[in-house]
Amino acid sequence: MWPARSGTETVTCLACGTECPRDEAREYDKHGDRWDRADKTFEHLCKSCHRELCHHPRDDLEDLLVEIEAGRRDRAGFLASYLTAVEERYGPLEEES
Structure with missing residues (x-):
């Protein structure tokens, strides 16, 4: 207890x-x-x-954020790096219609 x-x-x-x-x-x-x-x-x-919040598993997220140096660049630079890294790891992003 x-x-x-x-x-x-x-x-x-x-x-x-x-x-x-x-x-x-x-x-x-x-x-x-x-x-x-x-x-x-x-x-x-x-x-x-x-x-x-999204309650889906976030495997590898912390490693990805460290890799792209999150918190050390401006928002636009971070987002561009994040999208590039995600596409390299998991393939192209597709929008749901």
């Missing part, structure tokens, strides 16, 4: 910046393995932002 939390811990949603009580938020683990809790600290999402 987990020990009871004392008081109301407040966390900040990493997507929208809203502060909310911890028990009203969802844990986010950038590695997609929230069950392996050893030596981890989690970021949090408010319930609204969590519902808007």
